Amino acid sequence: MxxxxxxxxxxxxxxxxxxxxxxxxxxxxxxxxxxxxxxxxxxxxxxxxxxxxxxxxxxxxxxxxxxxxxxxxxxxxxxxYDHEHILAVYNPNLATPSQLRAALSKQADPMEYFKAVFISAIEQWVLNPDSTLYNESFNAFSARVLGVLETxxxxxxxxxxxxxxxxxxxxxxxxxxxxxxxxxxxxxxxxxxxxxxxxxxxxxxxxxxxxxxxxxxxxxxxxxxxxxxxxxxx
CATH class of the missing domain: 3.40.50.1240 (Phosphoglycerate mutase-like)
Known part of the structure; x- marks a missing residue:
């Protein structure tokens, strides 16, 4: 086993x-x-x-x-997965750590704001599973992870x-x-x-x-x- x-x-x-x-x-x-x-x-x-x-x-x-x-x-x-790239595809204004910090600094609840934006970005990635807009599509990510598990x-x-x-x-x-x-x-x-x-x-x-x-x-x-x-x- x-x-x-x-x-x-x-x-x-x-x-x-x-x-x-x-x-x-x-x-x-x-x-x-x-x-x-x-x-x-x-x-x-x-x-x-x-x-x-x-x-x-x-x-x-x-x-x-x-x-x-x-x-x-x-x-x-x-x-x-490259979460920074996925965020950037969703909202180019969040493409760098400094841009993200600036956006968070304007929020009353930074973590809740980040969670909402992050989940929306991930959902866009998942709902377009073979999109070439991403460095790695959702389907490609899933396949490599399940492949290495089996290996x-x-x-x-x-x-x-x-x-x-x-x-x-x-x-x-x-x-x-x-x-x-x-x-x-x-x-x-x-x-x-x-x-x-x-x-x-x-x-x-x-x-x-x-x-x-x-x-x-x-x-x-x-x-x-x-x-x-x-x-x-x-």
Whole structure:
């Protein structure tokens, strides 16, 4: 039986010029994730991460708590969709981090404004699944994510694998395995906690292999510190 632990990266640097970098809180989340993995006495046979900085920072900080962890193997198919580009296609006035900061500064509730705009931008991307306006269409994104999931499960039959990725890929995988429409993946995406863990179990072999969700969005190890407000979604 293959067991895949899908880990969402720690909090990124929202609205900063370089989003793809863990915030101070994101670093703390990753370290606490490592303590949780160590307490589970998890001994992974393989570790795979996307090529984004936030994926690899989360991996480095969390794996420091594990003894003799395997070397991280990078696979770009685990990378997130380009949310900045999707926002830019939806509204060119939000094309850069500085433009987004300026727009947020004018709002009474910046996060609610961002959520509304972001969801609208994603819906436009999803409702035009093969549009060439995007660097990567929604259908192409979904195909690469589900493709890498199948590849990893096939190549690591009978093994435990930790996978560091983002909310988008985890949401697509979750939707697919639960029989939900992929075009509603954002409903799951918006609820995934930074550094949360989703467990996928693969039973059977070859054409008889069946993947299923065992646990979704585990993050109780962050809830133990309510005063530090470690439950974040970016």
């Amino acid at each position: 293959c067991i895949l632990y899908l880990v969402r990266h720690g909090q990124a640097s929202f609205s900063a010029d370089d989003y793809d970098k863990l915030s101070v809180k994101g670093q703390q989340q990753a370290s606490l994730l490592g303590e949780y993995l160590a307490q589970k006495q998890l001994t992974p046979d393989a570790i795979i991460a996307g090529t984004m900085l936030r994926h690899n920072q989360t991996a480095e900080l969390s794996l420091a708590a594990l003894n003799n962890a395997p070397v991280v193997v990078n696979d770009a198919r685990l990378n997130e 990893i499960a096939k190549q690591h039959d009978g093994k435990k694998v930790i996978i560091y990725t983002s909310g988008g890929p985890i949401s697509i995988i979750t939707s697919h395995l639960m029989g939900l429409k992929l075009d509603r993946f954002i409903d799951i995406n918006w609820s995934l906690v930074n550094a949360g863990v989703t467990k996928v179990v693969a039973r059977g072999k070859g054409e008889n292999r069946e993947l299923s969700i065992s646990t979704l969005n585990e993050h109780h190890f962050l809830e133990q510190y309510p005063q530090q407000k470690l439950i974040t979604y970016t």
